[in-house]
Amino acid sequence: MPKVTIDDISLEVPLGTTILQAARMIGQNVPPAMCYYSKLEGSGGKCRTCLVQVVAGSYKDPRPMPKLVASCRTTVMDGMEVRNTTSSEVQEARKGVTEFLLANHPLDCPVCDQAGECKLQDLSYEHGLSKSRYEFKRREFDRIDIGDKIQLHMNRCILCYRCTQVAEQLTPERVHGVLHRGEHSEISTMIEKAIDNDFSGNMIDVCPVGALTDKTFRFKSRVWFTKPVFAHRNCPGCEGKVTLWYQGSEVLRVTSRKDKWGEAESFICNSCRFDHKKTEDWVIEGPAKIDSHSVISQNHMKFELPVIQPLLTTENEQTA
Numbered sequence: 267m268p269k270v271t272i273d274d275i276s277l278e279v280p281l282g283t284t285i286l287q288a289a290r291m292i293g294q295n296v297p298p299a300m301c302y303y304s305k306l307e308g309s310g311g312k313c314r315t316c317l318v319q320v321v322a323g324s325y326k327d328p329r330p331m332p333k334l335v336a337s338c339r340t341t342v343m344d345g346m347e348v349r350n351t352t353s354s355e356v357q358e359a360r361k362g363v364t365e366f367l368l369a370n371h372p373l374d375c376p377v378c379d380q381a382g383e384c385k386l387q388d389l390s391y392e393h394g395l396s397k398s399r400y401e402f403k404r405r406e407f408d409r410i411d412i413g414d415k416i417q418l419h420m421n422r423c424i425l426c427y428r429c430t431q432v433a434e435q436l437t438p439e440r441v442h443g444v445l446h447r448g449e450h451s452e453i454s455t456m457i458e459k460a461i462d463n464d465f466s467g468n469m470i471d472v473c474p475v476g477a478l479t480d481k482t483f484r485f486k487s488r489v490w491f492t493k494p495v496f497a498h499r500n501c502p503g504c505e506g507k508v509t510l511w512y513q514g515s516e517v518l519r520v521t522s523r524k525d526k527w528g529e530a531e532s533f534i535c536n537s538c539r540f541d542h543k544k545t546e547d548w549v550i551e552g553p554a555k556i557d558s559h560s561v562i563s564q565n566h567m568k569f570e571l572p573v574i575q576p577l578l579t580t581e582n583e584q585t586a
C-alpha cells in the first residue's frame with residue numbers, strides 16, 4: 267500500500283490510486299474537479315482545475331516534479347508528498363485556470379438554471395477575479411435543438427467531455443460529441459438529431475456548468491427556493507433512487523442523488539427523471555442531505571415534508 271502525504275496528512279492507499287482519489291479518501295483539502303467523474307471511465311485530464319504540486323515524487327526518487335500535475339490523472343507513488351491548499355503556486359495556478367475557463371463563459375448566473383449548483387460558480391467565487399481582463403469577443407454559438415427534454419447552451423460549455431462519456435458509456439447509441447478543434451470546438455449532435463434514449467438525461471446531472479439543463483425545469487424556480495427530498499420507486503430501468511425537488515407540493519424536477527463530491531450516486535433513467543413528477547409515484551424517504559456550504563441548504567431550517575398531516579379529530583382534540 268503506497269503512502270501519500272497531502273497537505274501534511276498521510277494515508278496509505280491501494281495501488282493505482284490517483285492523488286485526487288487519495289485526497290477524497292482523506293476528506294480534506296480536496297482539489298476541485300470540473301472534468302473528472304469517478305463513475306465515468308476515462309474522465310479527467312481536461313480542465314486543469316485539480317492541479318497540485320508534488321514536492322517529493324517517492325521514497326525511491328524524492329525529487330520534486332518539475333511542473334504542477336493534474337491530480338486526477340497522477341497516480342500515487344510510495345512516499346509521495348503533495349501540496350494543494352498549502353502551496354501558493356497551486357493557488358496562483360488555480361486562479362489562472364479559473365480565469366481561463368471564464369474567458370469565454372458568459373457571466374449569466376442571474377438567469378442560468380445551474381446557479382447554486384454550478385462548479386464554475388463555486389470556483390470563481392473562491393479563485394476568480396472580480397473583473398475580467400479578457401478584451402476579446404467571447405465565443406458565441408447558434409442555438410441547437412437537441413430534443414424536448416434537454417437544453418444545450420453551448421456558450422456556457424467548458425468542454426469537460428463528461429456528457430459525451432455519459433452518452434458513450436450509458437446509452438446504446440451516441441449521437442453527439444465534440445465537433446471541430448481548438449477555439450471552434452463545440453458539443454453538438456452531428457445532424458442536429460434529438461438525443462433520445464433512456465439514460466440521456468444523466469448528461470444534465472454530470473454537466474458541471476449550465477450548458478446542459480433540464481428543459482422541463484427551465485426558469486421554473488431558483489434551486490435554493492426548492493426543497494430536495496430523497497425518494498425511490500420500483501423502476502425496471504434503473505435503481506430508482508432519486509432526489510425530488512419540491513416547490514410547495516409540486517415536484518419541479520427529478521434528479522439523481524449526489525454524493526459529497528457532487529457526483530451522481532447512481533445514474534437514473536429518463537422515465538424516472540421526466541415522466542414521474544407526482545408525489546404518489548414515489549416512496550418518500552425524507553429530506554435530502556445537502557452540504558451545509560451549499561446555497562441550497564439555506565431553506566433547510568424551514569423544511570417540511572410534502573405529506574399532508576392528518577387533522578386532529580374532535581375526539582383527539584378533546585383527549586389532547
Ligand code: SF4
Pocket residue numbers: 422423424425426427428429430453469472473474475477478
Ligand atoms: S456540455 Fe457540459 S458536460 Fe458537456 S462538455 Fe460541455 S460542460 Fe462538459
Ligand code: FES
Pocket residue numbers: 298299300301302310311312313314315316317336337338339
Ligand atoms: S479534474 Fe483533473 S483535469 Fe479536470
